[in-house]
Amino acid sequence: MLPVIVPALTVGVVCALVLLGISLLAERLQGVLWETLPDALSVGRYSALWMIVMITASGLVAGLLIRAVPGHAGPDPATTGLVDPPLPPVVVPGLLLVTVLTLAGGISLGPENPITAVNVALAFWLGRRFLPGTPAELWLPLAAAGTIGALFGTPIAAALILTETLASRAGGGPGALWDRLFGPLAAGAAGALTMTLLARPSFDLSLPAYTHPHWGDLLSSAVVALAGAALGLLAVYAFPYTHRFFAALKHPVLALTAGGLLLGLLGALGGHLTLFKGLDEVKELAADPSGWSAGQFAVMAVVKTAALLIAASCGFRGGRIFPAVFVGVALGLCAHALVPSVPMALAVSCGVLGILLAITRQGWLSLFTAAVLVGDVAVLPVLCVASLPAWLLVTGRPQMQLHEDGTPLR
Numbered sequence: 001m002l003p004v005i006v007p008a009l010t011v012g013v014v015c016a017l018v019l020l021g022i023s024l025l026a027e028r029l030q031g032v033l034w035e036t037l038p039d040a041l042s043v044g045r046y047s048a049l050w051m052i053v054m055i056t057a058s059g060l061v062a063g064l065l066i067r068a069v070p071g072h073a074g075p076d077p078a079t080t081g082l083v084d085p086p087l088p089p090v091v092v093p094g095l096l097l098v099t100v101l102t103l104a105g106g107i108s109l110g111p112e113n114p115i116t117a118v119n120v121a122l123a124f125w126l127g128r129r130f131l132p133g134t135p136a137e138l139w140l141p142l143a144a145a146g147t148i149g150a151l152f153g154t155p156i157a158a159a160l161i162l163t164e165t166l167a168s169r170a171g172g173g174p175g176a177l178w179d180r181l182f183g184p185l186a187a188g189a190a191g192a193l194t195m196t197l198l199a200r201p202s203f204d205l206s207l208p209a210y211t212h213p214h215w216g217d218l219l220s221s222a223v224v225a226l227a228g229a230a231l232g233l234l235a236v237y238a239f240p241y242t243h244r245f246f247a248a249l250k251h252p253v254l255a256l257t258a259g260g261l262l263l264g265l266l267g268a269l270g271g272h273l274t275l276f277k278g279l280d281e282v283k284e285l286a287a288d289p290s291g292w293s294a295g296q297f298a299v300m301a302v303v304k305t306a307a308l309l310i311a312a313s314c315g316f317r318g319g320r321i322f323p324a325v326f327v328g329v330a331l332g333l334c335a336h337a338l339v340p341s342v343p344m345a346l347a348v349s350c351g352v353l354g355i356l357l358a359i360t361r362q363g364w365l366s367l368f369t370a371a372v373l374v375g376d377v378a379v380l381p382v383l384c385v386a387s388l389p390a391w392l393l394v395t396g397r398p399q400m401q402l403h404e405d406g407t408p409l410r
Helices: 002-040 048-068 089-104 112-130 136-152 155-169 176-199 216-247 252-270 279-287 294-314 321-338 344-360 363-374 377-394
Strands: none
Touching: 002 048, 002 089, 002 112, 002 136, 002 176, 048 089, 048 252, 089 112, 112 136, 136 155, 136 176, 136 363, 155 176, 155 363, 216 252, 216 294, 216 321, 216 344, 216 377, 252 294, 279 321, 294 321, 321 344, 321 363, 344 363, 344 377, 363 377
16 A cells, blocks of 8 residues: 555645636636626626626636537536546546636536546546556546545545445455555545645634534434425436426537526526535625525525526536535524524534435535534534434435436436
8 A cells, every 4th residue: 555655645735736726716717707897897796787697608608618628628517426437638628617617607516526527537647647557446536535635625525425435345354445545545635735734724614512412403403404305306306307408409508608697597586695606605604694584594595506406407517515515504594593492503514414415415425514514523413313314315316417318317
């Protein structure tokens, strides 16, 4: 395992730098599109008119880019997951361009899927070029772990996600799974440390601590988690139909422009907090949870779910984890506003748990993300209990991913 350490650390650092570079570039472009430009035109930054015009224009430009760039910015994102086989290197520049536009243009998708795909492609191509003697299967888990570690600021997330992938193939007796995780864990640690030292990301929403568990919390946590899972399943079951609608347009420019128009209309309905990937927006919600009513939280959760569904169906390149987190947070705050006796931290974490179980079908990822958002290990036992009925609801159902023929993946 020792020869794996240097490649793993190198891949982890590079993955974090790619993520950081794309994120900074998207933030700069977002400032131009949503601040500089509307101010110059004397239009409200987040007025309904500007949201509709800007997001529709983002769809139009994204469609033109996808049509023009080599490799068309990768395969149909409806058919891809978080960790997939390496793409050809020629696809990478176009995929990065479209990802930057997606993040900056207000589209309800996160960076995780395309950035992971880019880093896997680069690691596989460069690794095979400069270290031709290494096995090809080494580079995919290293790049995936490095990217996930950078995204979440900890290698634990990468280890948990890859555990679900590798567990069934571990074999070889005691310690075999950890042998397989040795390199990815090093890459995840390098990616997380690089991102932490350069950008200091934080997922903690600074909610009131969950200090006094009660027996009633078992019921309320299960109800909130089931509500999140049910809302997520609505999007999952609608996914093939919305994808078929946009595919019937038979042209990426038409599909993405139409998708952008619908997303702009949804943004005008739900407000500017329902735009973008959702990570900064959930912090704004959590900073002043009394600033919105239960009905407003419910509207934001439904609108963001619809926006995630449309953005993932019409061809925008992006991930579904961060927008789903926004939905879960809004749903949890709605539950707390309706029943104040339900602790806020518990409600939020269970809402996130339920929606992520339905959208990602990744149990460890869902539990980890739900817990890290509230930064309180006291919620973990209750979260584990709440995950059981939610998992019974989602397991065996279709996933929010399609086969190439458009049929749901199970």
